[in-house]
Each structure stands twice: as structure tokens, then as C-alpha cells.
Amino acid sequence: MPRARPDTDAILSVEDLHTAFFTDKETIRAADGVSFDIGYGETVGIVGESGSGKSVTARSIMGLVESPGKITDGHIKYRGIETVRKFADRYSRSTADRTDGDTVGDDDFVVVEERDADGTVTAGYVDVANMPENARQRLRGSAISMVFQDPLTSLNPVYTVGNQIKEALKLHQGLRGREATREAIELLEAVGIPDAPRRVNEYPHEFSGGMRQRAVIATALACDPELLICDEPTTALDVTIQAQILELLKELQKERDLSIMFITHDMGVVAEICDRVNVMYAGELVERASAEELFGNPKHPYTQGLLDSIPSRNTGGDRLSIIEGDVETPNEPATYCRFAPRCPKAFDECDHVHPVLVDVNEANDDHEAACLLYPEDETQEAAVERHRSQTTGAEAER
Numbered sequence: 001m002p003r004a005r006p007d008t009d010a011i012l013s014v015e016d017l018h019t020a021f022f023t024d025k026e027t028i029r030a031a032d033g034v035s036f037d038i039g040y041g042e043t044v045g046i047v048g049e050s051g052s053g054k055s056v057t058a059r060s061i062m063g064l065v066e067s068p069g070k071i072t073d074g075h076i077k078y079r080g081i082e083t084v085r086k087f088a089d090r091y092s093r094s095t096a097d098r099t100d101g102d103t104v105g106d107d108d109f110v111v112v113e114e115r116d117a118d119g120t121v122t123a124g125y126v127d128v129a130n131m132p133e134n135a136r137q138r139l140r141g142s143a144i145s146m147v148f149q150d151p152l153t154s155l156n157p158v159y160t161v162g163n164q165i166k167e168a169l170k171l172h173q174g175l176r177g178r179e180a181t182r183e184a185i186e187l188l189e190a191v192g193i194p195d196a197p198r199r200v201n202e203y204p205h206e207f208s209g210g211m212r213q214r215a216v217i218a219t220a221l222a223c224d225p226e227l228l229i230c231d232e233p234t235t236a237l238d239v240t241i242q243a244q245i246l247e248l249l250k251e252l253q254k255e256r257d258l259s260i261m262f263i264t265h266d267m268g269v270v271a272e273i274c275d276r277v278n279v280m281y282a283g284e285l286v287e288r289a290s291a292e293e294l295f296g297n298p299k300h301p302y303t304q305g306l307l308d309s310i311p312s313r314n315t316g317g318d319r320l321s322i323i324e325g326d327v328e329t330p331n332e333p334a335t336y337c338r339f340a341p342r343c344p345k346a347f348d349e350c351d352h353v354h355p356v357l358v359d360v361n362e363a364n365d366d367h368e369a370a371c372l373l374y375p376e377d378e379t380q381e382a383a384v385e386r387h388r389s390q391t392t393g394a395e396a397e398r
């Protein structure tokens with residue numbers, strides 16, 4: 001059951017997202033029923049091993065899923081009010097004669113929930129999952145902006161760093177000429193690039209790895225986003241530089257009131273930057289909690305395994321243990337626990353019942369795990385029954 005929380009707390013709500021790749025050989029259910037929220041000004045982590053579906057989830061939000069991939073079901077509700085207003089003016093039907101609380105119907109991707117007395121939209125959302133491509137293009141890189149792992153894929157080697165930032169400024173804020181140059185320099189300074197007035201005229205290859213990633217972040221900020229999606233932004237960098245970039249993101253978040261979705265496979269990085277964490281496995285979220293709670297009190301055997309595998313300083317950086325085996329590719333709808341084959345705590349039912357996210361116990365309503373062991377204060381039988389009934393219920397609805 002999704003937690004009751006006023007909608008307006010979240011700038012982004014992903015609801016039962018299904019994104020699949022249809023290849024000749026197989027269907028890969030890369031995001032298979034993913035739901036989570038990102039609150040205003042919050043940093044939310046998505047963590048999991050390679051192939052668990054983190055990037056596909058991010059690309060779905062950005063409207064960047066490429067063929068043979070497709071969002072097949074679910075909603076991605078973006079509530080940034082400026083954006084909703086812009087889209088409501090442009091796309092929604094007969095906005096003028098709609099009253100408070102009125103929506104434009106289920107199929108529409110702009111939903112206005114509230115207007116004030118003079119008709120200004122005060123609440124609503126655009127549904128990225130159900131947007132036509134032309135609308136998606138307008139959204140992309142404006143309200144939501146993305147920083148990828150490899151800065152070289154985001155920067156074009158034949159243009160100066162400054163020109164790339166200026167291009168974004170022109171596109172999204174209509175700035176040109178000297179005004180744009182001044183703003184580009186300011187952005188480079190904001191991301192901690194020294195000697196910005198000179199470096200603005202340099203090419204990406206003249207920047208070091210860390211400086212390049214700073215330049216990418218500056219470019220992402222050029223459209224003045226409310227939500228920044230970072231997909232492993234520090235993975236290619238050495239530890240010292242990584243720490244600096246994380247510091248920078250924290251500062252920028254405070255200064256610009258950014259919401260951040262942060263993707264990583266590194267639990268150490270999660271601990272460093274995230275307020276809340278979603279743990280992903282084979283296309284599904286298997287645990288979520290505040291970062292403090294997740295690290296202090298991990299409940300899902302997969303999360304416990306991930307935490308045990310954090311390289312420890314005490315062991316000279318050696319991994320304490322690793323989870324044996326690989327993430328399975330989700331080809332079929334899950335009718336069992338996808339982690340069971342690797343799980344040290346698996347029992348018979350894990351092969352036959354699909355676990356759904358449930359509160360881990362009565363006392364804790366902000367910590368959920370998708371594992372038949374929970375709620376832990378119920379008998380094992382009752383817990384299994386709860387998962388069984390919720391899965392069949394959800395399936396029947398479809």
C-alpha cells in the first residue's frame with residue numbers, strides 16, 4: 001500500500017512504472033513496477049548492482065528511452081509548478097472553463113488539480129510517461145536535467161565548454177551574446193572551476209576529469225532545473241575528486257533548492273549524499289527507507305549483502321564479502337522473488353510468491369521491504385499470505 005502523503009510533498013512521483021525492451025530474442029522488463037517519490041529539495045538515491053534497471057528508470061523520467069525500449073505502463077508525475085502552468089496553457093483542453101479539482105481525464109498528460117480565484121494553476125502535474133514526443137522534447141533538459149556518468153558523452157569535443165553552456169542558455173532561457181557569456185562564466189564559477197573567464201573558451205579535452213564533470217553539471221544547471229538526475233556522476237572519478245563533486249552537488253542543492261535523484265551502485269556514496277534510498281534489484285524496488293534507517297537497520301537480505309560488500313578501510317579496501325551470482329534479467333512478470341536464487345535466507349515460498357513492498361514492522365511506517373520475511377512482527381505464514389494476496393490483487397486489476 002503506498003504511504004499516505006500529501007501529493008504536493010513530492011516534485012516527482014513515479015507510479016508503477018513499467019519500461020521494457022523488446023528485442024528479437026527476448027523481452028527485458030528493465031523497470032518492472034517501480035514506484036517512488038522525490039520530495040522538494042530532497043536527494044533520493046537509487047542503488048543496486050549493474051543491470052538492475054537504475055539507468056532505465058532515469059531515462060524513462062527524462063523521456064529518453066530508446067527503441068526497442070518503451071514505457072508500457074505506469075505514471076511519472078512531475079509537479080514542478082512552472083512546468084505544469086506552461087503545459088496547461090499550451091496543451092490541456094479548455095482550461096478556461098475548468099473548475100477547481102477538475103482534471104482533463106485519465107488519458108491526458110496535463111492534469112490541473114487546483115486553480116486560485118483568478119484562474120492561475122496552483123497544483124497539478126504533467127505525466128511524462130504518457131506525454132507525446134513533441135511535448136517531451138519541450139520538457140527535456142528544462143525542468144528536469146540529467147548528469148551522466150561519462151562527461152565526454154555529455155560534452156561535444158568540437159565546441160568550447162562555454163559555447164555548450166551558452167547553447168543551453170539560449171535554448172532554455174533565451175539568453176544570447178554578452179549576457180549569455182556572463183552567465184556561462186557565472187555558472188562555471190558556481191561549480192567551482194577556477195579562472196572561469198579564461199576556461200570558458202577552452203575545449204572539453206583541455207579539462208581534467210573532475211573539471212569536466214563540473215562543466216557538465218554547469219551545463220545541466222544552465223536550464224535552471226528543479227530536478228537534477230545524476231546517473232553515477234562520480235563513478236569514473238578517483239576518490240578525492242569524487243568527494244569534491246559530491247560536496248559541490250550538496251552546495252548547489254542548498255543554493256538552488258534542487259531536488260536530486262542520485263543513481264549509484266556504491267553504498268558509500270549513498271551514505272554521503274542521500275536523504276532517502278530506494279534499493280533496486282532486477283527491475284523492482286526491494287527496499288526503501290531514510291538513509292539513516294537503511295544503513296542502521298537494513299532489512300532486505302539484498303541490502304544487507306550490498307552493505308556487507310562495501311570496501312572497508314579496515315581491510316585495506318578489500319571487499320568484506322560479495323553476493324554470489326548475477327542479477328537475473330527479468331524476462332517474465334515476476335511470480336516469485338527474483339533475488340531468491342542468491343539469497344542466504346530464502347525458503348520454499350520465495351520460489352512461488354512475489355514479494356511486494358510492505359512496512360517492515362508495525363512500529364516503523366517509513367521503512368519498507370519487498371521480502372516474504374516482512375512484516376517481521378507477523379508470523380511467517382501471515383506475512384507470506386499478505387504478499388500473496390497483494391500480488392494477485394494487483395495483477396487482477398490490470
Ligand SMILES: Nc1ncnc2c1ncn2[C@@H]1O[C@H](COP(=O)(O)OP(=O)(O)OP(=O)(O)O)[C@@H](O)[C@H]1O
Pocket residue numbers: 021023028030048049050051052053054055056057066067068069265329
Ligand atoms: N537499449 C537497450 N536495449 C536492450 N536492453 C537494454 C537497453 N538498455 C538497457 N537494457 C537492459 O535493461 C536492463 C537494465 O539496464 P540499466 O542500464 O538500467 O541497468 P543499471 O542498473 O543502470 O546498471 P549499471 O549500474 O550497469 O549502469 C539490463 O538488463 C539491460 O541489459
Ligand code: NI
Pocket residue numbers: 054055056231
Ligand atoms: Ni546505469
